[in-house]
Amino acid sequence: MTPQPERAQLIRGVAEAARRAARAVATASAATRRAAIAGIAAAIAAARADILAANARDRAAGEAAGLAPAMLDRLALDDGRIDALARAVREIAAQPELLGRVDRREERPNGLVVERVRIPLGVIAMIYEARPNVTIDAAALCLSSGNACILRGGREALESNRALIRAVETALAAAGLPREAVQLVAIPDREAIAELVALDDLIDLCIPRGGEGLIRFVAEHARVPVIKHYKGVCHVYVHASAELDAALRIAANAKTSRPGVCNAMETLLVDRAIAADLLPRLAAALPGVELRGCPETQRLVGGDRIRAASEDDWYAEYLALVLAVRVVGGLDEAIAHIQRYGSSHTESIVATDAAIAERFVREVDSSTVMINASTRFADGGELGLGAEIGISTTRLHAYGPMGAEGLTTTKFVVRGSGQIRT
Amino acid sequence: MTPQPERAQLIRGVAEAARRAARAVATASAATRRAAIAGIAAAIAAARADILAANARDRAAGEAAGLAPAMLDRLALDDGRIDALARAVREIAAQPELLGRVDRREERPNGLVVERVRIPLGVIAMIYEARPNVTIDAAALCLSSGNACILRGGREALESNRALIRAVETALAAAGLPREAVQLVAIPDREAIAELVALDDLIDLCIPRGGEGLIRFVAEHARVPVIKHYKGVCHVYVHASAELDAALRIAANAKTSRPGVCNAMETLLVDRAIAADLLPRLAAALPGVELRGCPETQRLVGGDRIRAASEDDWYAEYLALVLAVRVVGGLDEAIAHIQRYGSSHTESIVATDAAIAERFVREVDSSTVMINASTRFADGGELGLGAEIGISTTRLHAYGPMGAEGLTTTKFVVRGSGQIRT
Numbered sequence: 001m002t003p004q005p006e007r008a009q010l011i012r013g014v015a016e017a018a019r020r021a022a023r024a025v026a027t028a029s030a031a032t033r034r035a036a037i038a039g040i041a042a043a044i045a046a047a048r049a050d051i052l053a054a055n056a057r058d059r060a061a062g063e064a065a066g067l068a069p070a071m072l073d074r075l076a077l078d079d080g081r082i083d084a085l086a087r088a089v090r091e092i093a094a095q096p097e098l099l100g101r102v103d104r105r106e107e108r109p110n111g112l113v114v115e116r117v118r119i120p121l122g123v124i125a126m127i128y129e130a131r132p133n134v135t136i137d138a139a140a141l142c143l144s145s146g147n148a149c150i151l152r153g154g155r156e157a158l159e160s161n162r163a164l165i166r167a168v169e170t171a172l173a174a175a176g177l178p179r180e181a182v183q184l185v186a187i188p189d190r191e192a193i194a195e196l197v198a199l200d201d202l203i204d205l206c207i208p209r210g211g212e213g214l215i216r217f218v219a220e221h222a223r224v225p226v227i228k229h230y231k232g233v234c235h236v237y238v239h240a241s242a243e244l245d246a247a248l249r250i251a252a253n254a255k256t257s258r259p260g261v262c263n264a265m266e267t268l269l270v271d272r273a274i275a276a277d278l279l280p281r282l283a284a285a286l287p288g289v290e291l292r293g294c295p296e297t298q299r300l301v302g303g304d305r306i307r308a309a310s311e312d313d314w315y316a317e318y319l320a321l322v323l324a325v326r327v328v329g330g331l332d333e334a335i336a337h338i339q340r341y342g343s344s345h346t347e348s349i350v351a352t353d354a355a356i357a358e359r360f361v362r363e364v365d366s367s368t369v370m371i372n373a374s375t376r377f378a379d380g381g382e383l384g385l386g387a388e389i390g391i392s393t394t395r396l397h398a399y400g401p402m403g404a405e406g407l408t409t410t411k412f413v414v415r416g417s418g419q420i421r422t
Numbered sequence: 423m424t425p426q427p428e429r430a431q432l433i434r435g436v437a438e439a440a441r442r443a444a445r446a447v448a449t450a451s452a453a454t455r456r457a458a459i460a461g462i463a464a465a466i467a468a469a470r471a472d473i474l475a476a477n478a479r480d481r482a483a484g485e486a487a488g489l490a491p492a493m494l495d496r497l498a499l500d501d502g503r504i505d506a507l508a509r510a511v512r513e514i515a516a517q518p519e520l521l522g523r524v525d526r527r528e529e530r531p532n533g534l535v536v537e538r539v540r541i542p543l544g545v546i547a548m549i550y551e552a553r554p555n556v557t558i559d560a561a562a563l564c565l566s567s568g569n570a571c572i573l574r575g576g577r578e579a580l581e582s583n584r585a586l587i588r589a590v591e592t593a594l595a596a597a598g599l600p601r602e603a604v605q606l607v608a609i610p611d612r613e614a615i616a617e618l619v620a621l622d623d624l625i626d627l628c629i630p631r632g633g634e635g636l637i638r639f640v641a642e643h644a645r646v647p648v649i650k651h652y653k654g655v656c657h658v659y660v661h662a663s664a665e666l667d668a669a670l671r672i673a674a675n676a677k678t679s680r681p682g683v684c685n686a687m688e689t690l691l692v693d694r695a696i697a698a699d700l701l702p703r704l705a706a707a708l709p710g711v712e713l714r715g716c717p718e719t720q721r722l723v724g725g726d727r728i729r730a731a732s733e734d735d736w737y738a739e740y741l742a743l744v745l746a747v748r749v750v751g752g753l754d755e756a757i758a759h760i761q762r763y764g765s766s767h768t769e770s771i772v773a774t775d776a777a778i779a780e781r782f783v784r785e786v787d788s789s790t791v792m793i794n795a796s797t798r799f800a801d802g803g804e805l806g807l808g809a810e811i812g813i814s815t816t817r818l819h820a821y822g823p824m825g826a827e828g829l830t831t832t833k834f835v836v837r838g839s840g841q842i843r844t
């Protein structure tokens with residue numbers, strides 16, 4: 001472990017350099033920032049062999065250290081993932097320019113012209129685990145929104161992140177931007193995170209991504225604003241008016257298409273009126289999924305196919321092929337369940353009754369509410385934001401998936417001709 | 423002082439009641455919320471005698487306790503201020519409805535229709551001193567944005583706030599909204615604030631308003647998000663191209679029209695090219711204002727009219743008839759001074775050179791930047807937001823004056839026809 005005073009000094013130095021670089025990025029032209037982002041895509045492709053070799057070293061070390069298979073999967077890069085990474089970066093470079101955009105304009109009765117003009121937040125600290133693609137996504141999104149960033153990836157991805165950051169530095173240099181615009185903090189101990197997120201004079205926003213433990217650690221120690229979600233306990237509610245085929249298709253997609261991610265379904269709520277029809281078919285349609293049900297669900301599914309759900313199951317984010325199932329007596333009971341056990345992430349209703357569906361999206365106050373669609377669409381890319389920097393389940397600044405625009409704010413620009421206040 | 427466990431229980435109870443009431447306010451119709459707000463204006467007018475009597479008791483106690491004159495002034499209510507209060511509330515009731523507003527709508531290639539729909543934040547905690555009008559402004563703004571609020575006013579205004587909150591409760595009852603939608607926390611000790619702003623499971627946002635000491639106390643103890651500004655060190659920069667008459671008029675208005683507020687000018691920066699013309703006229707135009715200048719300013723103003731500014735003067739928020747003055751060598755020096763000593767509140771340039779003025783508003787990253795206008799316009803009402811709930815000098819969620827819309831956020835509403843993610 002790095003000695004404390006030396007480490008604190010090093011981290012403050014990184015943040016001070018980021019603050020200076022942020023000014024350079026904010027005042028650089030859109031063309032310069034776009035050139036840097038496009039350069040990242042090119043540099044990743046050029047450094048493919050280096051990146052794959054570094055990633056292989058991380059994976060070997062991870063396997064030796066006994067990392068969980070899900071963690072090793074998130075850590076892994078291959079040709080396909082590197083192609084996807086470069087493609088995402090090129091898409092970010094192609095997004096419309098945000099900085100300087102006038103969101104509102106009003107002439108006041110006294111002749112003052114008041115505008116709200118979009119500007120960067122400043123310095124963004126990303127704290128994340130395993131997935132090396134966050135390094136590149138965050139670098140590209142911060143540059144496109146005019147911010148500098150400090151990236152503190154997990155130690156398990158250190159070699160991969162170092163190889164990726166070299167590609168970023170190449171692109172920054174070619175575009176004439178300071179290399180401190182995107183810095184990787186390679187200090188492995190967790191106390192380094194605590195020191196970083198306390199620097200509220202230098203850092204404007206911290207976005208932690210990873211397990212609930214990491215996110216709670218950041219929230220505990222942060223003096224800078226934090227945008228986060230602890231977990232995604234996403235619900236699908238099948239109303240009595242639902243088309244059962246659609247309900248089964250959506251449930252299967254929401255649970256099984258990628259069970260380890262935050263927008264996967266964890267609890268299915270089913271109206272009593274259709275439970276006897278739907279639940280046996282559900283059990284058959286989700287063969288590899290362990291079911292945990294309320295007594296009524298247990299009775300309708302029957303036998304060894306299902307076990308009893310405990311109170312804890314209603315709060316659980318399994319991130320695995322496990323599903324909690326509960327029979328409810330209609331919309332109000334479904335909403336009450338979601339209010340009590342949900343995580344404000346994503347909930348979907350399956351229904352043909354439009355009035356019921358509209359009540360659901362109006363009264364459920366989660367960050368994403370859906371009608372007749374899989375919860376797996378709760379993703380910045382799928383919802384039209386371009387790449388995603390994170391998902392927020394708290395309401396300040398951003399609620400739900402957050403893209404490049406979430407990394408900006410507006411200032412007031414007031415143009416007058418000598419007005420004074422009387 | 424209330425014993426700690428009892429007080430903590432009481433405060434948690436207040437916040438839990440606010441959370442329940444928030445749901446009632448959020449789901450109430452626009453007509454109901456508007457009726458409650460209009461009812462507040464009527465109830466204030468009806469209770470005028472009670473409110474003035476309560477305020478007289480507060481002022482007598484404040485005088486006996488030796489409160490500063492500025493504090494006593496902020497505390498005071500009279501017929502004119504009560505009229506203004508009721509008028510502000512009626513203006514809030516007349517603002518366009520925010521909740522349910524669709525800010526964006528996009529149909530995705532797969533047919534999903536994605537909307538961003540405006541919703542309330544939830545429970546707002548206001549922590550403030552002296553000014554009893556905050557009680558009414560906050561109640562009306564929170565109702566108009568669909569939020570519940572917890573109001574912790576200062577002990578010096580307790581009787582006034584109690585009289586005002588009775589008017590609010592009358593209006594809530596008449597509109598059929600729960601009285602817990604607007605609660606006054608009458609516990610005087612500061613530890614109660616610390617306990618309140620730690621309740622991040624129940625409170626969505628805290629807005630402290632008052633002296634820097636109070637705001638730092640809240641920021642230290644908060645676990646909920648805080649929107650704040652510590653101080654307003656506002657600058658006026660007079661460029662060489664300025665009309666000197668306009669510069670003098672703006673400087674006089676920015677400094678003297680209400681020196682005790684955060685948008686008053688604290689430092690004047692003057693280009694060297696016009697300093698010899700402007701500064702003697704400035705000294706004559708601001709007869710009651712104490713000047714503290716850089717050596718060049720001292721020489722140009724001369725004599726006993728000015729004293730030397732220390733380094734501390736450039737950071738000072740005087741909130742009094744004192745002005746720091748510095749001669750600079752052009753736009754870049756002015757911007758560098760503001761970057762170093764400013765508080766991100768409000769800065770204004772006086773110039774006829776449009777290219778220079780535009781560079782100033784582009785490169786100065788304060789929350790409000792102005793051309794040829796008094797800094798005193800940095801106010802939610804003056805900039806077209808309607809009444810103001812606070813001013814933010816940090817960039818997350820709101821930057822600059824914040825009105826009712828700042829008390830809302832958006833959720834994603836996604837309407838499909840059975841889409842699943844492939």
